[in-house]
Amino acid sequence: MAMRSLISERVSCRSSVLGARWMSSWWRNVEPAPKDPILGVTEAFLADPSPDKVNVGVGAYRDDNGKPVVLECVREAERRIAGTANMEYLPMGGSVKMVEETLKLAYGDNSEFIKDKRIAAVQSLSGTGACRLFADFQKRFHPDSQIYIPVPTWSNHHNIWRDAHVTQRTFHYYHPGTKGLDFAALMDDIKNAPNGSFFLLHACAHNPTGVDPSEEQWKEISYQIKAKGHFPFFDMAYQGFASGDPERDAKAIRIFLKDGHLLGLAQSYAKNMGLYGQRVGCLSVLCEDEKQAVAVKSQLQQLARPMYSNPPVHGALIVSTILGDAELKKLWLKEVQGMADRIIGMRTALRENLEELGSPLSWKHITNQIGMFCYSGLTPEQVDRLTNEYHIYMTRNGRISMAGVTTGNVGYLANAVHEVTKST
Amino acid sequence: MSSGGHGSATDRRLNALFRHLSSSARMDPQQLNSIAASPTSANQNDSVFSHVVRAPEDPILGVTVAYNKDPSPLKLNLGVGAYRTEEGKPLVLNVVRKAEQQLVNDRSRVKEYLPIVGLAEFNKLSAKLILGADSPAIRENRVTTVQCLSGTGSLRVGAEFLARHYHQRTIYIPQPTWGNHPKVFTLAGLSVKSYRYYDPATRGLNFQGLLEDLGSAPAGAIVLLHACAHNPTGVDPTLQQWERIRQLMRSKGLLPFFDSAYQGFASGSLDSDAQSVRMFVADGGECFIAQSYAKNLGLYGERVGALSIVCKTADVAGRVESQVKLVIRPMYSNPPIHGASIVAAILRDRDLFNEWTFELKAMADRIISMRQKLFDALRARGTPGDWSHIIKQIGMFTFTGLNPQQVAFMTKDYHIYMTSDGRISMAGLSSKTVPHLADAIHAAVTLVS
Numbered sequence: 001m002a003m004r005s006l007i008s009e010r011v012s013c014r015s016s017v018l019g020a021r022w023m024s025s026w027w028r029n030v031e032p033a034p035k036d037p038i039l040g041v042t043e044a045f046l047a048d049p050s051p052d053k054v055n056v057g058v059g060a061y062r063d064d065n066g067k068p069v070v071l072e073c074v075r076e077a078e079r080r081i082a083g084t085a086n087m088e089y090l091p092m093g094g095s096v097k098m099v100e101e102t103l104k105l106a107y108g109d110n111s112e113f114i115k116d117k118r119i120a121a122v123q124s125l126s127g128t129g130a131c132r133l134f135a136d137f138q139k140r141f142h143p144d145s146q147i148y149i150p151v152p153t154w155s156n157h158h159n160i161w162r163d164a165h166v167t168q169r170t171f172h173y174y175h176p177g178t179k180g181l182d183f184a185a186l187m188d189d190i191k192n193a194p195n196g197s198f199f200l201l202h203a204c205a206h207n208p209t210g211v212d213p214s215e216e217q218w219k220e221i222s223y224q225i226k227a228k229g230h231f232p233f234f235d236m237a238y239q240g241f242a243s244g245d246p247e248r249d250a251k252a253i254r255i256f257l258k259d260g261h262l263l264g265l266a267q268s269y270a271k272n273m274g275l276y277g278q279r280v281g282c283l284s285v286l287c288e289d290e291k292q293a294v295a296v297k298s299q300l301q302q303l304a305r306p307m308y309s310n311p312p313v314h315g316a317l318i319v320s321t322i323l324g325d326a327e328l329k330k331l332w333l334k335e336v337q338g339m340a341d342r343i344i345g346m347r348t349a350l351r352e353n354l355e356e357l358g359s360p361l362s363w364k365h366i367t368n369q370i371g372m373f374c375y376s377g378l379t380p381e382q383v384d385r386l387t388n389e390y391h392i393y394m395t396r397n398g399r400i401s402m403a404g405v406t407t408g409n410v411g412y413l414a415n416a417v418h419e420v421t422k423s424t
Numbered sequence: 425m426s427s428g429g430h431g432s433a434t435d436r437r438l439n440a441l442f443r444h445l446s447s448s449a450r451m452d453p454q455q456l457n458s459i460a461a462s463p464t465s466a467n468q469n470d471s472v473f474s475h476v477v478r479a480p481e482d483p484i485l486g487v488t489v490a491y492n493k494d495p496s497p498l499k500l501n502l503g504v505g506a507y508r509t510e511e512g513k514p515l516v517l518n519v520v521r522k523a524e525q526q527l528v529n530d531r532s533r534v535k536e537y538l539p540i541v542g543l544a545e546f547n548k549l550s551a552k553l554i555l556g557a558d559s560p561a562i563r564e565n566r567v568t569t570v571q572c573l574s575g576t577g578s579l580r581v582g583a584e585f586l587a588r589h590y591h592q593r594t595i596y597i598p599q600p601t602w603g604n605h606p607k608v609f610t611l612a613g614l615s616v617k618s619y620r621y622y623d624p625a626t627r628g629l630n631f632q633g634l635l636e637d638l639g640s641a642p643a644g645a646i647v648l649l650h651a652c653a654h655n656p657t658g659v660d661p662t663l664q665q666w667e668r669i670r671q672l673m674r675s676k677g678l679l680p681f682f683d684s685a686y687q688g689f690a691s692g693s694l695d696s697d698a699q700s701v702r703m704f705v706a707d708g709g710e711c712f713i714a715q716s717y718a719k720n721l722g723l724y725g726e727r728v729g730a731l732s733i734v735c736k737t738a739d740v741a742g743r744v745e746s747q748v749k750l751v752i753r754p755m756y757s758n759p760p761i762h763g764a765s766i767v768a769a770i771l772r773d774r775d776l777f778n779e780w781t782f783e784l785k786a787m788a789d790r791i792i793s794m795r796q797k798l799f800d801a802l803r804a805r806g807t808p809g810d811w812s813h814i815i816k817q818i819g820m821f822t823f824t825g826l827n828p829q830q831v832a833f834m835t836k837d838y839h840i841y842m843t844s845d846g847r848i849s850m851a852g853l854s855s856k857t858v859p860h861l862a863d864a865i866h867a868a869v870t871l872v873s
Contacts, residue, residue: 033746036753039540060536068534082528083521086514088506089724092485125573125756132755141476159754196472231472262471276537277761288471295478302479306607307580307755308573310485313725314762 037155038395045393053391054413056404059207059372060276061339064406069339071274073332077321085317092301092309094123094282095316101323102267102282105239106250107257113286120296121284122304123311127237128156130266130283134233135164136303137285137296138198147198147233148189150174152375152397154207157200157235169193174209179365179377181211190224199225203236203265204249205371208399212242212370218252222259232256233264240272242371244340246333262286269319271372272336278315339403343372346405350374353414361421374400382420390416483603484843491841499839500857502848505655505820506724507787510854515787517722519780523769533765538758540749542571542730546764549771550730554684554698554715561705565738568745570731570752571759575685575716578731579608582681582712584751585733585744587613592644595681596637598622600845602655602683605648614646622657627813627825629659635672643677651684651713652697653819656847660690660818666700670707680704680711688720690819692788694781705734717767719820720784726763787851791820794853798822801862807869820851830868838864 035043041057063069093099099121103114113119124130138145147161150173161168171193172185190199201221206212213221225232234253240246256263268281283300287293304310322328351366366374378386378398386392392413394400405413481489487503509515527533541547547569551562561567572578587593595614597605598621606616619641620633638647649669654660661669673680682701688694704711713732718724731748735741752758770776799814814822826834826846834840840861842848853861 031747032743033750035746036540036749039537039753039758043539058537068536070534074535078528082524086516087520087723087725088514089485089504089718091489092482125760128753128755128757141473156753156757159750163751163754262473270537275535277535277758279756279758279760285473288474292471292474292476295476296473298479298481299476301482303611305482305485305576305604306611307577308727309576309604310725310727312573312727312760312763315760 041393041395044387048391048393050391052412053393054404054409055393056400056402056413057393057395059271059401059403061271061274061372061403062406064342064408066404066406066408069274071332071335073322073328073335074274074318076328076331077318080321081314081317085313087313090123090310090313090316092122092304093297094311095313095320097320097324098280098316099123099282101320102269103284105246105323106236106253106265106267106284108250108254111257113257117290118287118293119284120287120293120300121282122297122300123316124266124281124283124304125308125311126270126279126281127235127266127268128160128281129279129311130268130281131157131160131235132164133283133300133303133307134264134266134285135161135166137300139164139166140299140303142198145196145198145231146194147200148193148230149200150186150202150206152208153200153202154235166198169197171199173206174211174375176377179211179375180368181213181217183213183217187220187224190221190228190230193228193230195229196231197228198231198233201232201234201252203234203239203252205238205242205373207237207371208373208395208397209375210369210371210373211375213252215251215255218255219259222256222261225256226259226261231264232261233266235266237266237268238271238371239267240333240336241340241343244337244344246272246336257286262288269315272339273319273322273332275315275318278318279312280315280319343402346402346407346410347374349407349410350402350405350414353411354418357414357418359418359422361424372401372403374402376400376417378417378421385420386416390419392416487841487843490835494839494841496839498860500841500852500861502840502842502850502852502861505719505849505851507719507722507820507851508854510790510856512852512854512857515722517780517783519770519776519783520722520766522776523766526769527762527765535761538571538761538764540570540752540758541745542759543761543764543768545772546571546728546768547730549768550715551732553694553771554687554701554713554732555705555734556695556698556702559702559705561734566735566741568733568735568741568748570745570748571764572714572729572731572752573727573756573759574718574729575683575714576604576608576729577727577759578714578716578729579605579681579683580612581748581751581755582714582731582733583609583612583614584755585748586646586679586681586712588751589744589747590644590646590679592642592646592679594642595646595648596641596678597648598634598650598654600656601648601650603843605683609648617641617645619647621654622659622823624825627659627810627823628816629661629665631661631665635668638669638672638678639676641676641678644679646679646681646712647673648681648683649700651682651687651701652699653686653690653821655685655819656821656843656845657823658817658819658821659823661700663699663703666703670704673704674707674709680709682711682713684713685716686719686819687715688781688784689788689791692785692792694720694784708736710734710736717763721767721770721780723763723766726766727760728763728767791850794850794855794858795822797855797858798850798853798862801858802865805862805866807862807866809869820849822848822850824848824865826865826868830872833872834864834868837867840864 045055146167171189175182376398380396491501551569599618619637623630717728828844
């Protein structure tokens with residue numbers, strides 16, 4: 001073919017003692033990959049020179065001046081750590097102290113499961129790493145199982161289970177009409193899934209919709225999942241961020257634990273401790289007994305070893321320094337409450353602004369939804385208009401990161417949203 | 425009651441069923457007995473992972489686990505390759521402490537997510553470090569460098585990319601190699617074969633075997649090369665041998681995948697230790713390079729490393745990078761910021777960089793002197809055998825030639841902890857502990873076969 005003869009022509013022209021084959025690139029047929037839908041938004045935002053630009057794309061917290069925040073408890077922890085710690089390898093399962101404190105947050109300070117050593121837990125590379133380790137573990141020990149993923153969900157969930165080669169299915173979650181939970185369809189999907197399926201659940205502050213089941217609804221979901229012998233896997237990336245109170249945000253997990261589920265759980269400190277780039281998290285699996293927990297943990301480590309050997313120490317040290325010190329922990333809880341309160345305040349402000357502008361649509365969902373994100377209901381075309389005409393950056397599914405909204409830009413944002421939706 | 429030797433599990437199922445059926449009503453034992461546990465009823469307390477068996481300890485990291493359990497004051501940890509001072513303590517380099525202070529004092533620093541490919545400045549500086557500041561490949565923008573989780577992470581990400589985009593899915597690894605290599609490549613989706621490398625008879629390189637095996641590899645196969653200070657043997661090809669390897673590989677279109685975990689640690693010179701890599705890049709061909717800062721900057725637990733892919737053109741490098749991002753995102757989204765920030769702070773600052781080269785040379789020199797001391801101690805004891813390989817081998821490890829039985833004996837009787845392949849980490853030795861090790865080796869060689 002033309003291409004091949006062109007290559008071999010170029011190649012044979014090169015005089016070389018080394019032979020012809022090494023001259024060609026092995027990667028000519030590598031297609032450029034599509035940009036990540038979420039992280040690509042920030043890239044585009046950074047490239048925009050407009051002074052009015054607003055980034056409500058990626059879920060990273062901003063203060064009311066639109067600046068990233070390093071929590072005071074974190075700064076203090078770092079001051080204490082710097083110059084004192086060595087940087088030796090952590091064990092494959094990570095920092096024991098950090099994992100202990102992390103389990104207490106999720107399972108309860110006085111959890112019988114922790115006392116009975118029934119939880120297999122390893123430090124992970126934030127929430128992503130925890131989900132991926134679990135997905136690999138699921139594939140290895142239940143190769144024919146499937147994972148049910150809510151619609152919609154964080155887009156990377158699909159990538160994670162796909163790369164782990166686990167069959168994916170979806171279940172109903174968000175109801176576009178009510179902009180709330182499609183509870184009936186969700187329950188049907190749980191009932192209709194083959195017994196023993198794996199279900200991915202967002203513990204609180206569902207990403208991207210901000211729609212969480214009520215306590216009553218969680219109880220029914222728990223019951224139905226148990227009746228079908230399904231495996232519940234929780235992704236908890238926002239504990240503390242939803243209501244401001246980590247104990248309250250763990251409610252769903254506590255309900256499931258009380259009902260006797262042997263659940264799996266991914267925890268992240270990216271948002272609630274502002275440790276994004278440190279990549280600190282934890283994967284835990286509740287087992288029948290200590291012996292099983294030891295076995296499961298050892299197998300999780302077998303998956304981590306050929307991926308990164310052992311997890312990074314710095315972020316874990318920050319976490320264990322804070323959670324292991326009563327004063328610093330108190331400070332952290334206060335700061336988390338502060339972040340959640342600011343977001344709740346911005347929800348109210350955005351909704352009120354839109355109502356005052358006389359929008360024909362209902363914006364109740366802005367204050368009904370919870371956590372970092374608001375699923376606005378904007379169409380991709382409307383989102384494009386916001387970006388192109390108003391330099392407002394968000395993901396095309398209409399997800400607004402409320403953390404990026406400030407008293408300074410909420411008026412501008414409301415106005416822009418009104419403009420692109422008023423003729424709807 | 426239903427069948428099976430799992431009486432108690434059945435009991436639990438029935439109890440749970442009972443709880444569901446009647447929260448307040450009571451069932452009499454008669455009724456209870458008439459409820460059979462159906463095969464499809466929910467397993468209330470049985471874990472779906474109850475069939476999971478306990479995995480064996482990692483052969484390398486497990487050594488430290490065993491060492492920690494030993495109460496003997498004489499115990500010596502020569503297992504994992506982590507540097508120790510003469511006092512047997514872990515070392516945080518001065519330049520690292522300084523860089524960390526800089527970071528802590530800079531209130532403008534935030535902990536936001538890095539891009540998927542990591543810290544840009546770190547990537548640029550890492551490429552320069554391994555390829556040389558004047559590398560034409562860098563000048564021509566033909567190199568894509570992405571920050572990864574130390575050497576392991578760089579190898580895994582590179583291998584996953586190859587498994588998806590490269591036409592040849594076999595990787596040849598040297599015999600022996602680091603214990604984690606086969607798992608990394610297998611889980612990434614490659615099939616693993618080996619080529620001869622170490623010659624137990626000479627305790628040196630089996631060069632003929634290496635050439636034969638690479639010569640008969642299928643065209644285009646991937647070949648793992650230890651850039652310097654081969655782990656576990658400490659046996660490196662000479663520059664002349666590297667040149668012959670390069671010619672052979674290029675003539676067969678074999679793809680080089682370098683694992684560079686000890687740059688600066690082998691000879692004490694960063695540039696000398698990068699010669700093998702630079703030789704391959706200089707011929708204009710393509711290659712993969714996994715870099716680690718675990719040992720040479722003592723950043724072990726921070727997990728700092730980089731994967732560099734040298735391509736034919738800038739356009740190809742750009743497309744390759746975009747695909748590498750798709751491997752990383754579902755694995756851990758983006759890499760940890762702390763360690764990379766430290767590295768960038770050091771590499772970008774001329775004074776810190778120079779100070780680093782001195783500290784690096786000091787570490788390498790201490791290891792070289794430990795080699796000499798151990799060799800002298802064995803000679804002084806008249807230990808049978810030729811121990812010159814101890815001073816001929818290079819880098820952190822010595823492949824002693826001791827067999828698993830001798831190793832087990834040394835652990836049991838002398839509390840020496842090392843991997844069963846006979847590898848010892850010279851970095852774990854000090855002048856004080858060399859005599860104890862020499863005694864142990866002497867005893868093992870004379871008493872155990």
